[in-house]
Amino acid sequence: MAEEKLLLLKNIRKSGYKGTLADYRKTGGFTALDKALKQMKPEAVQAVVKDSGLRGRGGAGFPTGVKWGFMPKDTGKPSYLVCNADEAEPGTFKDHLLINEDVHMFLEGMIVSCYAVDCHHGYIYIRGESMKSAKHLQQAIDELYKEGLLGKNILGTGYDLDMTVHRGAGAYICGEETALLESLEGKRGQPRVKPPFPAVAGYNGCPTSVNNVETLATVPWIVNEGAEAYKALGTPNNAGTHLVSISGHVKQPGVYEVELGVSLRSLIYDYAGGIRGDKQLKAVVPGGASSPVLTADEIDVPYDFDSLVKAGTMMGSAAPMVYDEDTDIVELAYRTTRFFNHESCGQCTPCREGNFWLKNLIRDFLDDAGDESKMSRVKRVAGGMIGTTLCPFGDAAGMPTVAFVQKFPEEFRKHFP
Amino acid sequence: MPEFNAKTLKEADALCERYAEKLHALLPLLHLVQRENGGWLPPGWDAYIAEYCETTLNHVRGVITFYNMYHTEPVGKYHLMVCTCVPCGLCGGDGVLEHLEQRLGLRPGQTSPDGLFSLEEVQCLAACDKAPLVQVNEEVYERVGPDQLDKLIDDARKKSA
Numbered sequence: 001m002a003e004e005k006l007l008l009l010k011n012i013r014k015s016g017y018k019g020t021l022a023d024y025r026k027t028g029g030f031t032a033l034d035k036a037l038k039q040m041k042p043e044a045v046q047a048v049v050k051d052s053g054l055r056g057r058g059g060a061g062f063p064t065g066v067k068w069g070f071m072p073k074d075t076g077k078p079s080y081l082v083c084n085a086d087e088a089e090p091g092t093f094k095d096h097l098l099i100n101e102d103v104h105m106f107l108e109g110m111i112v113s114c115y116a117v118d119c120h121h122g123y124i125y126i127r128g129e130s131m132k133s134a135k136h137l138q139q140a141i142d143e144l145y146k147e148g149l150l151g152k153n154i155l156g157t158g159y160d161l162d163m164t165v166h167r168g169a170g171a172y173i174c175g176e177e178t179a180l181l182e183s184l185e186g187k188r189g190q191p192r193v194k195p196p197f198p199a200v201a202g203y204n205g206c207p208t209s210v211n212n213v214e215t216l217a218t219v220p221w222i223v224n225e226g227a228e229a230y231k232a233l234g235t236p237n238n239a240g241t242h243l244v245s246i247s248g249h250v251k252q253p254g255v256y257e258v259e260l261g262v263s264l265r266s267l268i269y270d271y272a273g274g275i276r277g278d279k280q281l282k283a284v285v286p287g288g289a290s291s292p293v294l295t296a297d298e299i300d301v302p303y304d305f306d307s308l309v310k311a312g313t314m315m316g317s318a319a320p321m322v323y324d325e326d327t328d329i330v331e332l333a334y335r336t337t338r339f340f341n342h343e344s345c346g347q348c349t350p351c352r353e354g355n356f357w358l359k360n361l362i363r364d365f366l367d368d369a370g371d372e373s374k375m376s377r378v379k380r381v382a383g384g385m386i387g388t389t390l391c392p393f394g395d396a397a398g399m400p401t402v403a404f405v406q407k408f409p410e411e412f413r414k415h416f417p
Numbered sequence: 418m419p420e421f422n423a424k425t426l427k428e429a430d431a432l433c434e435r436y437a438e439k440l441h442a443l444l445p446l447l448h449l450v451q452r453e454n455g456g457w458l459p460p461g462w463d464a465y466i467a468e469y470c471e472t473t474l475n476h477v478r479g480v481i482t483f484y485n486m487y488h489t490e491p492v493g494k495y496h497l498m499v500c501t502c503v504p505c506g507l508c509g510g511d512g513v514l515e516h517l518e519q520r521l522g523l524r525p526g527q528t529s530p531d532g533l534f535s536l537e538e539v540q541c542l543a544a545c546d547k548a549p550l551v552q553v554n555e556e557v558y559e560r561v562g563p564d565q566l567d568k569l570i571d572d573a574r575k576k577s578a
Contacts, residue, residue, distance in 0.1 A: 087543050088540075088541055088543065089541070090502050090503045090504070090540070090541040090545065091503065091504060091541075091545050092543065092545070093543045093544050093545055093546060096543055096544070127543065128444075128448075128484070128486045129486070129498075129539075129542060129543070129552060130543065131555040132555055132556075132557075162435075164435040164436075166444065166445065167444065167445060167448060168444065168484070169444055169447070169448070169484035169485070169486040169487055170484050170485030170486035170539075171483065171484050171485065172540065172541075183444065184441060185438075185440065185441045186436075186438075186440040186441045186442060186443030186444060186470070186472075186480070187443075187476075187480065188479055188480055188483040188484075189483065189484075203437070204437040204438065204441075245545065245546065246546065247504045247508075247545035247546045247548060248504045248507070248508065248545075249507075249508070253545070253546035253547075253548075254546045255546070285503070289502075289503055289541075319545075321503060321504045321545070323504075323507065327507060331506075331507065332503060332507060335501070335502060335503045335506045335507065336503055338502075339502050339503065339540050339541070342540055343540065345483075
């Protein structure tokens with residue numbers, strides 16, 4: 001197996017590491033918290049994260065330090081930091097690895113980040129199905145309260161911080177940050193009209209930053225090692241390492257930590273061990289279900305935010321799903337549209353109706369009742385969802401569907417009567 | 418109308434204190450009611466929770482029906498959630514669902530007459546590297562096959578016999 005570049009998984013990869021508070025302290029845990037609270041002003045923490053070039057690991061890749069910078073100060077309202085641990089994109093399972101196996105590293109990142117944005121109550125929004133992870137998280141938080149690392153006067157510095165775990169209840173859309181905030185306010189998870197952006201009016205109408213688990217877990221490393229050390233990793237404008245969740249028909253599916261810019265081919269063949277049963281590769285969905293598919297000939301692309309956009313797809317939450325020669329692309333397309341149809345919040349017509357019709361149209365192909373006009377109708381309906389909805393869900397559902405038909409027309413033609 | 422007992426009321430009040438407003442605790446409150454009632458929301462609880470949160474019944478019902486995990490019908494003591502999304506569906510998830518349908522004589526959405534099992538077809542469970550996945554109550558079973566499922570069903574039947 002090719003070697004990983006270990007920043008976030010350095011503890012998890014050590015044998016015998018259980019992720020307890022004692023384990024984490026032994027590895028130098030909470031030194032970043034000590035440094036930030038005792039030697040740095042919140043603005044200085046923001047600055048080092050901004051200078052590091054860290055981009056959000058939830059899918060959009062927005063620069064974290066810049067996002068924090070958008071939060072207005074002196075509004076007379078409290079500021080909030082909300083961690084997005086909803087992780088519901090099919091193919092993605094990296095954040096749960098951090099929560100389950102190195103929870104204190106993530107929590108240290110969360111506390112330091114709360115300090116950076118002058119937040120005194122942080123929320124962790126975790127998907128409802130993950131009951132065990134939520135309990136694990138709650139136990140770790142209880143422990144930190146007892147140790148004086150949460151609550152009043154943390155490390156004797158006068159900084160107060162509360163932390164609350166909020167469980168969702170089974171809705172993919174709550175991974176979208178404004179839907180998440182609605183859900184956190186006890187409402188249906190329907191995305192808000194933007195602007196105002198959460199930085200200005202987020203939780204309870206107050207300045208709020210919503211950040212992904214992996215993003216926050218990276219912050220202690222950056223505070224300890226500095227912005228330059230982080231920027232030295234990866235490719236220009238795509239700094240650092242990324243946890244990549246590889247699934248599907250590979251020999252060793254799992255999470256791998258690599259520097260951004262490694263080739264997608266290398267991820268599949270060197271890290272994940274190649275295709276199961278030494279079969280041929282047919283397709284890769286490179287960044288979770290909402291990223292447009294790549295063919296076997298298109299995998300010599302650097303795996304980073306910008307290169308994948310240039311290749312007509314996106315890195316999303318870094319979750320390549322790999323499919324072998326036996327895969328029916330129509331089946332794959334059907335599962336994907338069925339998922340989006342199920343998860344559409346129903347608020348915007350193009351998404352609600354479009355996904356319903358896409359699912360039915362592609363179902364026709366599975367019943368061997370496809371034809372050329374239905375193929376163009378799939379493209380037209382899916383195309384009509386792109387850019388026409390309040391939140392990126394319309395794009396997320398439309399783009400991959402168009403790509404399936406465009407890149408694999410013969411697969412669809414196999415399902416003509 | 419049902420209501421919280423002294424112990425759950427205390428727990429509910431503590432939940433509300435974690436938020437800027439009482440209404441914000443609605444999701445955790447509904448989880449609490451389900452936990453106390455065998456995994457579902459028996460009639461009347463929606464109205465009680467609306468009153469408790471100082472909101473309308475419409476709001477509470479809107480929330481209950483929006484989210485997949487709130488059940489307004491009884492679920493089995495063992496609630497089996499089978500992922501057939503991508504990639505599980507393309508890595509054997511369909512076979513898993515079919516096997517369970519046959520063994521339990523249930524279709525997704527149904528509960529067995531003895532109240533022991535209910536079956537649900539779900540979307541991504543966020544452990545795709547270990548596909549196919551089945552979640553039974555809180556426990557996620559990875560790379561599941563027919564033998565493991567049969568054992569699970571047999572063990573559950575023995576335990577409740």
